[in-house]
Amino acid sequence: MEEKMGPDRGSYIWGRSVHNSRIERLWYDMTEGFGRKWKEFFYTLEDCHGLEPSDPSHVWLLHLLFLPTINEDALAWAETWNSHKIQLEGERRSSPQQLFTRSSLLDGVHGLPPQGEEPEDFSLYGVDWEAMEGLGLTDHPEDTAELGDRQDRPEWMNEVVCEPPDCPLTDEQVKGLGDELAAVVDTRSRDMDVRRAVWIKAFGIFSQMIQEAED
Numbered sequence: 001m002e003e004k005m006g007p008d009r010g011s012y013i014w015g016r017s018v019h020n021s022r023i024e025r026l027w028y029d030m031t032e033g034f035g036r037k038w039k040e041f042f043y044t045l046e047d048c049h050g051l052e053p054s055d056p057s058h059v060w061l062l063h064l065l066f067l068p069t070i071n072e073d074a075l076a077w078a079e080t081w082n083s084h085k086i087q088l089e090g091e092r093r094s095s096p097q098q099l100f101t102r103s104s105l106l107d108g109v110h111g112l113p114p115q116g117e118e119p120e121d122f123s124l125y126g127v128d129w130e131a132m133e134g135l136g137l138t139d140h141p142e143d144t145a146e147l148g149d150r151q152d153r154p155e156w157m158n159e160v161v162c163e164p165p166d167c168p169l170t171d172e173q174v175k176g177l178g179d180e181l182a183a184v185v186d187t188r189s190r191d192m193d194v195r196r197a198v199w200i201k202a203f204g205i206f207s208q209m210i211q212e213a214e215d
Contacts, residue, residue: 026081029081030077030081033077033080033081034073034074034076034077037192038066038070038073041192041195041196042062044196045196045199049196049199049200049203050203050207051199051203056165056166056168057165057168057206057210059165060164060165060166060167060168061202061203061206063164063165064174064177064202065187065195065198065199065202066195069190069195081096082095082096082097083095083096083097084096168210169206169209169210173209176209177202177205177206177209180205181198181201181202181205184201185197185198185201186198
């Protein structure tokens with residue numbers, strides 16, 4: 001990855017994966033929980049229903065139609081995940097919510113100086129010991145094996161700035177799009193087939209508005 005993208009870009013996370021195992025598992029669970037269905041949904045729109053991801057106006061339409069429901073899915077998943085039990089070394093199984101509450105009582109809420117002793121070994125802090133027992137979780141792809149067991153980190157961390165696309169319609173057109181769409185499809189449905197119908201109808205109305213504005 002560093003050969004292809006260049007050094008000092010944060011393109012590759014160096015070092016052993018034991019300290020990333022918990023966040024790696026979190027990303028996996030999130031993808032399985034709700035991320036994958038949206039990824040496959042957007043691929044379907046691109047392959048079959050006119051979505052052009054390089055067109056900012058199409059991205060704007062996606063945001064208008066689906067960003068609120070994606071956020072709802074994320075919040076619902078987070079609430080469920082925060083209640084599930086995880087394994088901790090030398091402690092009983094607890095949920096993230098229980099850990100947060102316990103830490104607030106024992107160490108003080110965020111912004112207050114913590115009470116008690118600091119961890120004896122910071123290098124072991126945050127390691128998911130249960131996940132470490134899973135085969136393959138810490139393996140590196142074969143094509144990166146020649147890079148060796150490098151332990152240092154990049155001099156700076158990357159930042160990705162995501163600017164929302166500009167609205168290509170007038171306020172009146174946006175309202176008209178919403179009214180016409182709500183009259184023919186259930187825009188609040190959580191069924192992905194209905195959401196595909198929402199895109200098809202909205203994309204048709206949107207394209208007609210853009211064409212009329214250009215004419």
